[in-house]
Amino acid sequence: GNSVTQMEGxxxxxxxxxxxxxxxxxxxxxxxxxxxxxxxxxxxxxxLKATKADDKGSNKGFEATYRKETTSFHLEKGSxxxxxxxxxxxxxxxxxxxxxxxxxxxxFGQGTILTVHP
Amino acid sequence: xxGVTQTPKFQVLKTGQSMxxxxxxxxxxxxxxxxxxxxxxxLRLIHYSVxxxxxxxxxxxxxxxxxxxxxxxxxxxxxxxxxxxxxxxxCASSRHTSGRNNExxxxxxxxxxxx
Numbered sequence: 001g002n003s004v005t006q007m008e009g010x011x012x013x014x015x016x017x018x019x020x021x022x023x024x025x026x027x028x029x030x031x032x033x034x035x036x037x038x039x040x041x042x043x044x045x046x047x048l049k050a051t052k053a054d055d056k057g058s059n060k061g062f063e064a065t066y067r068k069e070t071t072s073f074h075l076e077k078g079s080x081x082x083x084x085x086x087x088x089x090x091x092x093x094x095x096x097x098x099x100x101x102x103x104x105x106x107x108f109g110q111g112t113i114l115t116v117h118p
Numbered sequence: 119x120x121g122v123t124q125t126p127k128f129q130v131l132k133t134g135q136s137m138x139x140x141x142x143x144x145x146x147x148x149x150x151x152x153x154x155x156x157x158x159x160x161l162r163l164i165h166y167s168v169x170x171x172x173x174x175x176x177x178x179x180x181x182x183x184x185x186x187x188x189x190x191x192x193x194x195x196x197x198x199x200x201x202x203x204x205x206x207x208x209c210a211s212s213r214h215t216s217g218r219n220n221e222x223x224x225x226x227x228x229x230x231x232x233x
Contacts, residue, residue, distance in 0.1 A: 004160075032220075043122070043208055043224035044161070089160060093220060105151075105176070106222060108160035 002027045004090050006109035013080055013116050021075040021112045023090035031092040033066055033073040038087040080116045087111045120144050124209050124225035131199040131232045139194040139228050141209030149212045150192040154205040167192055199232045
């Protein structure tokens, strides 16, 4: 079956530090890959996405590149801010030809808590 | 647009009680779903619906019922609450496409405690 594995957290950084959150996946074919972010007390919101190999998703200074050869979608940001403190989820939607219908069925990783200190 | 709304925000139940978590969206989305969020486990799909009158089970459906009588509403029912159902519940919606470019819009969540 499909699965997503994220690096263990929590991650604690100082403001302006470089961020990497690792994400690897197991799925048939070419799934769509997503990063969602959950700010304290809120629901999840889409941060970025990529739908084919070598695509780079980017938003709010965050980037992630779809690497088919390593089945990875690592999240990076060059200089984090206190306002980036949140829980980050990597997720996938199966490829349409992977059997059955995807209908947007997201499979999530376990989430990584990021805390940024001033 | 209010987006996806959920009520209540917090709820405490006793074992065996029943309740309904409400979810509504005003974006005319065909696809709606319910997830539960537990520490260290990410979000897991409970039930989903691809349109009014059509529902199906997700990864962890036991103990939960759903119905979809309108496009806007997708309530989640707990018929006999158990402590294992203590969790944060999120409703989400998206356009009904093949799924590859689907962005799911999430509600603010309902924190449920079962004593």
